[in-house]
Each structure stands twice: as structure tokens, then as C-alpha cells.
Amino acid sequence: MLIDSPVGSSGLEGRLRATLPTDVDHASARIVDERSEHLRVRRHELDPIFNQFDSGVMITIWDGGGLGYAATSDLSESGLARAVDTARGWARITAGAMITTAAPSRHATGSYESPVEVTWDSMPLTDRLDLLHQQSRLLGIDDRIVDWSASLVRREVDQLLLTTSRDGAEGRVEQRFRFLYPGLRATANEGTNTQTRTFGANAFCGQGGAEVLGRFGFGDAATRIAEQSLELLHAPNCPSGVMDLLLAPDQMVLQIHESIGHPLELDRILGDERNYAGTSFVTTDMFGSFAYGSDLLNVTFDPTVPGQLASYGFDDDGTPARRQHLIENGILVRGLGGEVSQERSGVPGVANSRATSWNRPPIDRMANLNVEPGNSTVDELVSSIEDGVYMHTNTSWSIDDSRNKFQFGCEYGQRVVDGEIVGTVRNPGYRGVSRTFWRNLKGVADRDSFTVMGTPNCGKGELNQQVGTGHASPACLFADVEVFGGEQ
Amino acid sequence: MTTVSTSTGHSDAQGYFDELVTAATSSLVGDEVLLANVAGERTDFIRLNNGDVRQAGTIDQRVLSVDLIEGRRHVAGSISLSGEHSTDEARVAALLGRLREQRAHVLDDPFLLYNTEPVSTERIESGTIPTPDAALADIRAAAAGRDLVGIYASGDTYSGFANSLGQRNWFQSATFNLDWCFYLRADKAAKNLYAGYDWDDDAFAAKIDWSAQQLAALGRDPVDLSPGEYRTFLAPRAVEQITELLSWYGAFGQRAHETRQTPLLRMLVDDIALSPLLNISEDTAGGVAPNFQTSGFVRPDRIPLVTNGIYAETLVSPRSAQEFGIATNGAGDHEQPESLAIAPGDVPNDAVNEALGTGLYVGNLWYLNFSDQAACRTTGMTRFATFWMDDGEIVAPVNVLRFDDTAFHLLGDRLEGLTDSADVLLDTSTYEQRSTSSQRLPGALVSAMRFVL
Numbered sequence: 001m002l003i004d005s006p007v008g009s010s011g012l013e014g015r016l017r018a019t020l021p022t023d024v025d026h027a028s029a030r031i032v033d034e035r036s037e038h039l040r041v042r043r044h045e046l047d048p049i050f051n052q053f054d055s056g057v058m059i060t061i062w063d064g065g066g067l068g069y070a071a072t073s074d075l076s077e078s079g080l081a082r083a084v085d086t087a088r089g090w091a092r093i094t095a096g097a098m099i100t101t102a103a104p105s106r107h108a109t110g111s112y113e114s115p116v117e118v119t120w121d122s123m124p125l126t127d128r129l130d131l132l133h134q135q136s137r138l139l140g141i142d143d144r145i146v147d148w149s150a151s152l153v154r155r156e157v158d159q160l161l162l163t164t165s166r167d168g169a170e171g172r173v174e175q176r177f178r179f180l181y182p183g184l185r186a187t188a189n190e191g192t193n194t195q196t197r198t199f200g201a202n203a204f205c206g207q208g209g210a211e212v213l214g215r216f217g218f219g220d221a222a223t224r225i226a227e228q229s230l231e232l233l234h235a236p237n238c239p240s241g242v243m244d245l246l247l248a249p250d251q252m253v254l255q256i257h258e259s260i261g262h263p264l265e266l267d268r269i270l271g272d273e274r275n276y277a278g279t280s281f282v283t284t285d286m287f288g289s290f291a292y293g294s295d296l297l298n299v300t301f302d303p304t305v306p307g308q309l310a311s312y313g314f315d316d317d318g319t320p321a322r323r324q325h326l327i328e329n330g331i332l333v334r335g336l337g338g339e340v341s342q343e344r345s346g347v348p349g350v351a352n353s354r355a356t357s358w359n360r361p362p363i364d365r366m367a368n369l370n371v372e373p374g375n376s377t378v379d380e381l382v383s384s385i386e387d388g389v390y391m392h393t394n395t396s397w398s399i400d401d402s403r404n405k406f407q408f409g410c411e412y413g414q415r416v417v418d419g420e421i422v423g424t425v426r427n428p429g430y431r432g433v434s435r436t437f438w439r440n441l442k443g444v445a446d447r448d449s450f451t452v453m454g455t456p457n458c459g460k461g462e463l464n465q466q467v468g469t470g471h472a473s474p475a476c477l478f479a480d481v482e483v484f485g486g487e488q
Numbered sequence: 489m490t491t492v493s494t495s496t497g498h499s500d501a502q503g504y505f506d507e508l509v510t511a512a513t514s515s516l517v518g519d520e521v522l523l524a525n526v527a528g529e530r531t532d533f534i535r536l537n538n539g540d541v542r543q544a545g546t547i548d549q550r551v552l553s554v555d556l557i558e559g560r561r562h563v564a565g566s567i568s569l570s571g572e573h574s575t576d577e578a579r580v581a582a583l584l585g586r587l588r589e590q591r592a593h594v595l596d597d598p599f600l601l602y603n604t605e606p607v608s609t610e611r612i613e614s615g616t617i618p619t620p621d622a623a624l625a626d627i628r629a630a631a632a633g634r635d636l637v638g639i640y641a642s643g644d645t646y647s648g649f650a651n652s653l654g655q656r657n658w659f660q661s662a663t664f665n666l667d668w669c670f671y672l673r674a675d676k677a678a679k680n681l682y683a684g685y686d687w688d689d690d691a692f693a694a695k696i697d698w699s700a701q702q703l704a705a706l707g708r709d710p711v712d713l714s715p716g717e718y719r720t721f722l723a724p725r726a727v728e729q730i731t732e733l734l735s736w737y738g739a740f741g742q743r744a745h746e747t748r749q750t751p752l753l754r755m756l757v758d759d760i761a762l763s764p765l766l767n768i769s770e771d772t773a774g775g776v777a778p779n780f781q782t783s784g785f786v787r788p789d790r791i792p793l794v795t796n797g798i799y800a801e802t803l804v805s806p807r808s809a810q811e812f813g814i815a816t817n818g819a820g821d822h823e824q825p826e827s828l829a830i831a832p833g834d835v836p837n838d839a840v841n842e843a844l845g846t847g848l849y850v851g852n853l854w855y856l857n858f859s860d861q862a863a864c865r866t867t868g869m870t871r872f873a874t875f876w877m878d879d880g881e882i883v884a885p886v887n888v889l890r891f892d893d894t895a896f897h898l899l900g901d902r903l904e905g906l907t908d909s910a911d912v913l914l915d916t917s918t919y920e921q922r923s924t925s926s927q928r929l930p931g932a933l934v935s936a937m938r939f940v941l
Binding site for chain 1: 533538540541545546547549550562565567570571572575587590593597621635637638641671674746748855856857862863865868869871890892894917
């Protein structure tokens with residue numbers, strides 16, 4: 001370890017406890033210490049290894065109907081004292097001007113730690129680099145492959161949330177996360193035709209150690225990725241028309257994220273995001289009755305899945321996290337909103353108030369948002385298709401600011417006719433409307449295709465924040481979707 | 489209005505950075521070379537919804553990044569700085585120790601290139617910005633009776649480069665920006681931005697008046713347009729979304745050209761041109777971004793990217809320079825413009841409605857991506873103020889539409905003209921830190937734009 005993590009440092013924790021005010025309605029200190037290593041071999045050459053070390057604290061004070069925060073990387077006694085003064089000043093300024101004045105009532109105590117089977121450090125740096133060079137050799141197999149890379153990013157994030165309030169109550173939540181993000185990419189070109197295949201478009205990531213590589217078959221994927229990038233060069237364009245659409249799990253990630261996850265965020269529904277990320281076609285009166293999808297659709301918020309990217313024990317407000325249904329048999333039952341949004345909206349929510357790091361305040365975010373498996377095999381779903389396309393791996397995403405009219409593109413398509421896969425198609429895309437799209441869900445594959453994945457960089461919020469969200473899904477079949485291909 | 493002035497003269501942050509790098513340089517071993525970059529800010533943020541505060545606070549952050557080089561072998565890393573000397577010197581020393589350990593495991597980097605001819609620069613822009621309580625009071629007063637949602641940010645941002653060869657570059661500015669919407673209902677809103685170095689009550693009032701007028705126009709009953717092709721005027725903020733997408737995916741970068749991933753691939757392979765009306769440049773002199781990059785190269789004032797619709801130059805990072813055998817022009821590693829400018833045309837800015845006649849006035853586009861990147865076929869949504877116009881008069885706001893069209897049409901054979909003035913559009917992005925990017929863009933009149941949903 002480069003620098004001792006401040007999380008777990010009794011000296012720092014003591015300073016924080018001594019500095020946090022006890023004469024306010026509620027005060028918190030959220031320390032985040034992050035360490036990461038970024039390795040990439042591109043076109044057989046190693047990029048400079050990059051190591052990142054970041055630590056700081058956000059002090060938040062609710063008092064007298066006001067709220068203020070101050071974030072600083074100065075963890076000295078005087079630095080913490082200045083941050084407390086700054087946060088107090090903001091609480092005074094905002095008193096009487098706040099949207100909500102109810103200070104958090106919770107003081108949680110507990111801990112969470114990512115499950116790790118094989119620690120990353122047990123794999124020496126030379127072995128990591130050898131693995132990437134080996135993948136690079138498997139990717140760069142043809143002169144038509146003009147760009148390729150293999151990468152590994154390891155992140156360790158330790159967090160400590162301390163709370164206190166005027167009544168003397170205290171809370172303490174310690175969480176230690178270990179993440180791994182493997183990546184593979186091959187780009188093939190002939191003339192004006194350029195095709196790229198990737199390792200799940202960055203979705204094959206999760207919590208854990210080196211075992212995450214095996215979880216997604218990292219060592220076996222490069223050859224297939226390279227060959228498929230070449231195959232796409234000579235594949236016909238995806239046909240256009242209204243037809244059945246079978247989505248592989250590594251496209252379902254995106255479909256869930258954009259057209260279920262974001263529309264159900266309560267802060268969007270409450271209007272906080274209208275100037276940036278947008279609003280939602282979902283309104284508060286729809287919870288409990290709205291048919292979001294067909295009765296095959298079951299969506300859970302589940303931060304308890306071992307090894308999924310956004311598993312945790314508590315959100316950044318200190319609310320204990322647990323598995324809850326958002327959509328049950330097609331009916332919308334619960335929103336994605338933390339304690340503050342639940343109080344503002346009157347809608348039941350979940351423990352999803354999350355921040356990117358110490359220098360951003362928590363807002364409503366997705367965590368693990370999963371489509372529960374059904375009863376069909378993928379073969380059965382394919383057999384049921386008379387005229388359709390089976391699409392794999394997201395490459396393009398666009399959706400309106402109400403999260404309704406969307407258009408998504410995939411890297412790789414397979415034409416399905418009369419229940420058989422008859423060939424590969426390139427530039428597959430489709431468009432639809434969230435409000436009705438999920439009602440055309442007519443098949444959900446079983447656990448055999450159920451894949452636990454994640455989205456490493458979900459952007460949202462003012463101030464802008466990127467966080468990792470988890471998504472798990474089997475393959476899913478939709479009816480009557482507008483499908484299209486590329487230009488040439 | 490109570491105001492404070494910041495960023496005057498040689499700043500504390502600049503001196504601190506210099507001391508840290510000087511100390512680190514003295515610890516180098518043998519022929520080691522150190523490249524160092526710092527990025528920091530102390531920013532007050534106020535997030536608002538419906539005119540009230542959702543969250544407010546101050547963020548004080550500074551990150552030091554270093555490259556430690558010996559011969560052609562090097563590794564890199566970054567640490568957050570505490571601002572306390574002994575703590576930070578120890579952190580830097582620990583980081584350099586880690587990098588030395590790792591360097592033993594790497595081979596020569598064939599693409600390593602850094603500036604070895606020190607050119608030191610300094611640019612400090614001072615500002616007069618409101619105190620937080622004064623800013624909040626002014627904004628809430630302007631919002632009274634209206635549904636204002638958005639973010640106010642103000643304070644110092646800075647970035648610096650230094651190396652063990654004696655080069656020092658510093659960029660610092662004190663700015664504010666209020667990025668907001670007045671909402672009428674649902675997704676109907678007037679979007680605006682008030683940003684600069686010196687807060688001016690009259691200028692702010694003028695911005696508020698403009699938004700209020702647009703809000704009134706949005707009050708008419710909205711219409712749904714069927715998919716199809718429509719004559720369209722794209723306001724500068726809408727053009728910005730197109731150029732931003734092109735930039736993000738390497739349209740102006742050497743690496744994307746060489747690896748055939750540029751969305752403008754057909755310009756390279758098929759000699760297709762954009763409109764002869766189109767002149768795009770990286771206008772560092774006219775922007776607000778630093779004129780140096782992380783390997784110490786100083787950027788030229790202007791790099792022509794597209795001239796009369798034909799590719800001119802690309803942005804070449806030091807690594808691409810080595811990889812592809814071409815001189816660097818000081819681009820960042822991502823080879824994206826930071827101060828992109830499109831030269832104005834001859835459509836009078838005050839007669840845009842008349843020039844459009846009957847068609848769509850698109851104030852903003854949103855969430856663009858490619859339907860077919862190699863063909864530069866692009867999709868995205870209209871957002872905020874979009875109006876159906878008839879004979880130069882507003883008929884009604886239009887409910888959101890999805891377009892799917894290529895830049896070879898929108899900025900090519902269907903581009904009828906560009907407005908005779910360009911707007912300076914500051915990037916309000918705050919991912920990791922406040923952006924210093926900007927674009928200077930005119931509006932674009934397009935004979936037909938394809939909408940699909």
C-alpha cells in the first residue's frame with residue numbers, strides 16, 4: 001500500500017469524532033480512500049502503467065432547516081475544522097431556502113466487504129502484463145484488424161461514514177470494495193467499413209479479485225472477439241422492419257439501465273435532474289398500478305448479489321441495503337430513491353443514495369438492477385422466432401430526456417428465420433418507446449443465460465458524477481420491434 | 489450584490505505546486521526525468537430545483553499526476569494533495585518509490601515523447617464573483633414565481649505543468665456559471681447559461697428576460713410532428729451536440745484516422761467532403777482552456793481541422809506522433825478539441841426565422857450517438873425549446889423528436905448556411921473537475937433533416 005488508508009486509521013477517526021459538531025441537527029463525515037491500477041496493452045505495446053491514489057472527506061451538516069457540505073483532501077485537524085466551519089456556513093445560508101428540511105434520522109452501524117477469492121496482489125505485476133500481452137497476440141491476428149487492446153483495471157475503495165446529532169446518537173459504517181474491470185477490443189477495417197467487437201462493452205466487470213477474470217471467461221474470449229470483428233466485415237447489413245428482437249445479456253444491461261433504471265429514479269421524477277440528465281415519463285401516481293411490462297417482467301434492486309458491481313451493505317446516507325422488487329409481474333411497485341427522495345415524493349424507495357467519491361454529495365443512483373430469470377431456454381426462445389434478429393453487446397445508446405423514445409445499437413447481430421439462426425448481420429439497431437416496449441416482452445430465458453454484469457461509468461447529476469451500477473439479466477425476447485441496419 | 493475577487497497574481501496554489509515539484513526533482517535518481525501536472529479547484533456549488541436549494545457546499549480538491557521516466561521506460565501515477573507540505577512531500581516520495589518499483593517490470597516505451605525544450609507560460613484570469621449568500625439571493629429573486637432548476641458554480645480552477653527540466657506552465661481562472669432552465673411543464677423548458685469572470689447584475693437580468701420570453705413562447709399548445717424530413721435551423725447549442733459527438737469519437741484526432749475509427753472515415757477513403765461553407769478549427773487562442781498539455785507541449789494558437797469542407801489537419805498527441813511518425817501539435821492524449829470553433833457564415837443572426845421560413849427551429853439536441861459510426865449516421869433527440877415555424881413565425885412548441893441522419897447531410901450537402909455570428913459556449917461539465925473546454929459556434933440552416941420517431 002502506498003499510503004496507509006485513512007479508513008481504519010484510529011487517529012483520523014478520533015480527529016473526526018472530535019471535530020464533528022454535536023450541536024447541530026445531524027452531521028456526517030464520509031471518508032473515501034481509493035487506489036487503482038490501470039494496465040493496457042494496445043497493438044502489442046504496453047501503455048504507461050497508471051496508479052491512482054485519492055482520499056478525502058465530505059462533511060455534511062443539517063441544522064436549523066439548512067444543509068451544507070464541504071469536501072476536502074486535507075485530513076489534518078485544522079483541515080477538518082475548516083471543512084466543518086464551511087459546511088456550517090452553508091447550512092446557515094440555505095436555511096429557509098431548502099427543498100426539504102428534514103434532517104436524516106438514521107445513525108447506522110455496520111460494515112461490508114467485497115467477497116474476494118483470489119487477491120489481486122497474489123498475481124504478480126509481471127503475470128498481469130504477460131496475460132495482457134498474450135491477449136494482445138490473440139487479438140491482432142490479421143492485417144485487417146487495425147486496432148486492438150487488452151486491459152485490466154483494479155480498484156480498491158474503502159469508505160467510512162460517521163454520523164452524529166444533537167441528541168448524542170452516533171453511527172459508524174465501514175465498507176471496503178474491491179473491483180476488477182477487464183477489457184478486450186478488436187477493430188477491423190476494409191475501406192469504409194469498420195467493425196469493432198469487445199468483451200461485453202465493458203459490462204463484464206464486478207467485485208472480487210482475480211477470480212473475476214474466470215467468471216467472464218476473459219482468457220478464452222480474445223480469439224472469438226478478433227474473429228467476429230473480421231466476420232462482421234463481410235456480413236450483410238441488419239435488415240430493417242418490425243420483427244422479433246432477442247437481446248443477449250450484454251445488451252440487456254443497457255436496455256435495463258436506460259429504460260428501467262433511469263426512469264425510476266425518484267430524483268428525476270421529482271425534477272432535480274431536469275436541467276441535465278432529464279426527467280422521467282414515470283410519475284408518482286403510477287407506482288402500485290402501472291403496467292410497466294408484460295407479466296414476465298420482474299425487476300429487483302438487489303445490492304446483495306455476491307460479486308456484482310454495485311453490491312454494498314449501506315448506501316452513502318447510511319441506509320441499510322436489501323433486495324426489493326421494483327417491478328413485480330409487470331407492475332411498477334417501487335422507485336429508485338433514497339431516504340430523502342422517499343420523504344419528498346411519498347413513493348416507496350430503496351437504499352440507493354450514492355456518491356462517486358468524497359468530493360460529490362450523494363444522489364439517487366441505480367445499484368444492482370436485475371431482470372429476474374424466467375423459464376425458457378435460449379434455444380426455445382430462438383425456436384419461437386419466425387422473423388427476427390438476435391443482438392449482442394451494446395455499442396450505441398440514445399434516449400430522450402424523459403427516458404421514453406430510445407434508439408440502441410449493438411456490435412453483433414444474428415438473423416433468425418423460422419426458428420433458426422441463419423447468419424450474422426452487422427450494424428444491428430432498434431428503436432422503441434420505454435412506456436410500451438417492455439409490454440412486448442414475450443420471453444425471458446432461464447438461469448443458464450443469466451449473467452451478472454455491470455456498467456462502470458453511469459453519468460448523472462449536477463455536479464456531474466460517474467458511478468458503477470450493476471445489472472444482471474438472462475436473454476430476453478421482445479415482439480414487434482422496429483429494427484434497422486447501417487448505411488452500407 | 490456582495491462580491492469577492494479571486495485569482496489575482498502569483499497564486500498560493502502555483503507556488504505550492506512549484507515547491508512540490510522542485511522538492512521531487514531534487515530526489516530524482518540518475519538520469520530520471522519527472523513530468524508533473526496538477527489540477528485543482530475550490531468551488532462553491534448550489535444545486536436548485538423549483539427555485540429552492542437541493543444541495544449546497546464547497547469542494548476543495550487538488551490532484552498531482554506524475555510521469556517518472558528513465559531512458560524510454562516510464563510509469564505514471566496520481567495522488568490527491570492535502571495542501572499540507574510535509575504530508576504531500578511524503579506522498580509524492582511514496583508515489584515515486586512505487587513508480588520506480590514498477591518501472592523495473594516494463595520495457596522501453598516506443599511511443600514516449602515529452603517536451604525537452606522548456607517553454608514556461610502563465611495565464612491567470614481574475615474574477616469578481618458573488619459571495620455564496622449573495623449569489624443564492626440573486627438567483628432565488630430571479631426565480632421568484634418560476635420553476636428554476638439548475639446548478640450554480642463559482643470559484644478558482646487551476647492546472648499546471650512542470651518538469652525536472654525547469655519548465656513551468658500555469659493556468660488559473662476565477663469564474664462563475666449558472667446553468668439553468670425555467671420549466672413550464674413536463675419537458676417544456678427554456679435553457680440558459682450565465683457564465684463569466686465578473687458578475688454583472690444587468691447582464692444577468694438580460695439573461696433572465698430572454699428566458700422568460702422563450703418561456704412565454706413555450707406556453708402554446710405543443711404539436712406532434714410525424715417522422716419525416718423537415719427544413720431545420722439548428723441553434724448553436726444544437727450544433728454543439730453534433731460537434732461534441734464527432735470530437736468524442738475521434739473525428740479530429742490522428743489516432744482515430746490512422747485506425748480507421750473516425751466517424752468521418754468516408755472523407756478519408758471516399759474523398760467525400762463536407763459543405764464548402766464549413767471551416768472548423770481548434771482555436772486555443774480564442775478559448776478558455778490551458779495552452780499546454782500534460783507532456784509539456786505548448787499548443788499553437790489555431791489548428792485548422794476542416795477548411796472549406798475538406799480535411800485539413802488533425803490533433804496529434806505526443807504518443808500518436810511517435811506511433812504514426814508525424815509531428816505533435818500539442819493535443820491531449822484523447823486528441824479531442826478543447827476550444828473548437830466553426831467560422832460564422834452569412835445568414836444574418838437577427839433574421840434566422842425569416843431564413844428558415846417554414847420548418848423546425850431546434851434550440852437544443854440531446855443524447856447523440858451513432859446509428860452507424862463508419863458512415864457518420866447519427867441519432868439524437870430534440871430537447872427544451874424546439875418550435876414549428878411557419879413563414880418565419882412561431883406556430884407552436886414541438887414535442888420531442890428523434891432524428892437519424894448523417895453529418896454528411898447536416899454539415900454537408902444540405903447545409904444552406906451558417907449564421908453571421910458565433911456564440912461562445914462554455915462547457916459546464918463537472919465530471920471529476922470543472923471543465924475548461926468551450927466551443928465557438930454559429931447556428932446552422934439545413935434544407936432537410938431526417939426525423940424517425
